[in-house]
Amino acid sequence: MTKTCVIPEPLLAALRDAQHLCILTGAGVSAESGVPTFREAQDGLWADYDPLQLATPEGFLDNPELVWRWYRWRRELVAKAQPNAAHIAIAELASIVPQLTLVTQNVDNLHQRAGSHQAIEFHGNLFIDRCFDCALEGSADPQQDVPRCESCGGKLRPGVVWFGEAIPEDAMNQSFAAASDCGVFMAIGTSSLVQPAAGLADVAAASGALTVEINPDPVRRGFDVVLDFEAGTAIPHIVDMLGR
Numbered sequence: 587m588t589k590t591c592v593i594p595e596p597l598l599a600a601l602r603d604a605q606h607l608c609i610l611t612g613a614g615v616s617a618e619s620g621v622p623t624f625r626e627a628q629d630g631l632w633a634d635y636d637p638l639q640l641a642t643p644e645g646f647l648d649n650p651e652l653v654w655r656w657y658r659w660r661r662e663l664v665a666k667a668q669p670n671a672a673h674i675a676i677a678e679l680a681s682i683v684p685q686l687t688l689v690t691q692n693v694d695n696l697h698q699r700a701g702s703h704q705a706i707e708f709h710g711n712l713f714i715d716r717c718f719d720c721a722l723e724g725s726a727d728p729q730q731d732v733p734r735c736e737s738c739g740g741k742l743r744p745g746v747v748w749f750g751e752a753i754p755e756d757a758m759n760q761s762f763a764a765a766s767d768c769g770v771f772m773a774i775g776t777s778s779l780v781q782p783a784a785g786l787a788d789v790a791a792a793s794g795a796l797t798v799e800i801n802p803d804p805v806r807r808g809f810d811v812v813l814d815f816e817a818g819t820a821i822p823h824i825v826d827m828l829g830r
Contacts, residue, residue, distance in 0.1 A: 589815070591813070591815045591819050591820055591823050593813070593820070593824055593827050594811055596796075596811070597770075597796070597798060597811050597824075598824070598827055598828065600769065600770050600796045601682075601683065601770055601824070601828060602828065603769065604683060604684075604768070604769030604770045604796075605683075605684045605685060605769055606683075606684065606685040606686075606687070606764070606767050606768040606769055606770075607679065607683045607685070607686045607687070607768060607769070607770050607771075607772070608686075608687045608689065608764045608765050608767075608768035608770070608771045608772070608786070608790060608795075609676060609679075609686065609687070609688050609689065609771075609772045609774060610689045610690075610691070610761075610771070610772070610773045610774065610776060610778070610783060610786050610787070611676070611688070611689070611690045611691065611692060611697070611774045611775055611776065611817075612690075612691045612692065612773075612774070612775045612776025612777070612783075613691070613692065613775060613776065614774070614775025614776060614801060614802070614816070614817060615670075615672050615673065615690075615692065615696075615774055615775035615817045616667070616692045616694050616696060616775075617775070618670045618671075618672060618775075618816055618817060618818045619667040619668060619669065619670045619673070619694075619696055620667050621663075621664055621667045621692075621694050621696070622663070635652075635656075637749065638749065639652065639653075640652070640653055640656045641653075641746075641748045641749055642748050642749050642750055643718075643748060643750065643751065644750075645748075646718065646741075646743055646748075647718075650732045650741055650743075651731045651732055653743070653744075654726075654731060654732055654733075654744075657712070657744040658728075660712065661712060661713060664694045664695075664712060665713075667694065667696065668696075668699075669696045669697075669699050669700035670696075670817075670818050671818040671819075671821070671822050672774070672775070672816075672817035672818040672820075672821045672822070673696050673697055673699070673700035673702070674700045674701070674822075675818075675821035675822040675824070675825045676688060676697065676700070676774075676821055677697070677700045677701035677702045678701075678825050679821070679824075679825060679828075680701075680702065682825065682828050682829070687706065687760075687761075687764035687768065688702050688704070688705045688706065689705070689706045689708055689757075689760075689761045689764065689783075689786065690705050690706070690707060690708060691708045691709050691776060691783055692709070693707065693709050693710055693711055693712040693746045694712055695711060695712065695713050706757050706760050706761055706764075707757060708747075708753055708757050708758075708761060708783055709746060709747040709753070710744075710745045710746040710747045710754070711745050711746065712744060712745075712746055713745075714744075714745030715733065715742045715743065715744060715745055716742065716743060716745045717735035717737065717738060717740045717741070717742055717743070718740050718741045718742070719735065719738055719740030719741070720735060720737060720738045720740055722735060722737050722738075723745065724736055724737070724742050726742050753782060758782065761783075761786060762785070762786065762789055765786040765787075765789040765790040765793070765795075766789050766790070766792075766793045767793070768790055768793075768795050769794075769795055769796065770795055770796045770797075770798065771786065771787060771790035771791070771795045771796070771797045771798065772797075772798045772799075772800060773786075773787055773797075773798070773799050773800070773801070773809070774799075774800045774801070774817045774821065775800070775801060775816075775817050776801070777801075777805045777806060778799065778805075778806045778809075779805060779806055784806075787808075787809070791808070791810075796810050796811065797809045797810045797811070798810065798811040798812075798813070799811070799812045799813070800813045800815065800817055800820045800821070801813075801814065802814055802815060802816050
């Protein structure tokens, strides 16, 4: 029997009153578009590779050709995905609340394609290239196994945050500033267990925000409201209820 997604009235009231809504999204949102997680994408030809070979600075320096093959394959895979109902509804929320800050741990660009053009990309963007040496963004030549930076000649790399790398400072500062300022904080499709992103909910709670988890398999305790539904079910329903 299918459960009915009931949105608690205190959550709707808080959203109506909030001057600032901060949303953190994770892999669960993209999974509804068929985007595999990093681990799930390591199948077939890639099953025998260690993640440290494919997604670390050391792995890139050791074998940049291999890393680029992996990421070009991932780009082709992700490019076929389409924004789902959750992506679209989150973009719609931006026109309902006075201010919405979207922080995403996803690198697939689906939020932007759905209309959330100001998303803070906590882990970078799969479709952006930047120089390993000078960090300037570039455009990879598909004819080159390892594309080069037009500015300094260094090797271009995918613009994602690899294992062992720090979250970009601007993304970190903007995200925590939003969490400390918002009236409602939503963690959607993410476990909210992995730091530093997990700290956003703590900061929001300490600042007096109503904290909400939307996840079909909630794993973290301490949120004020928990909706154990997929984002593509819960978020459109919230938008619908707020629009009444």
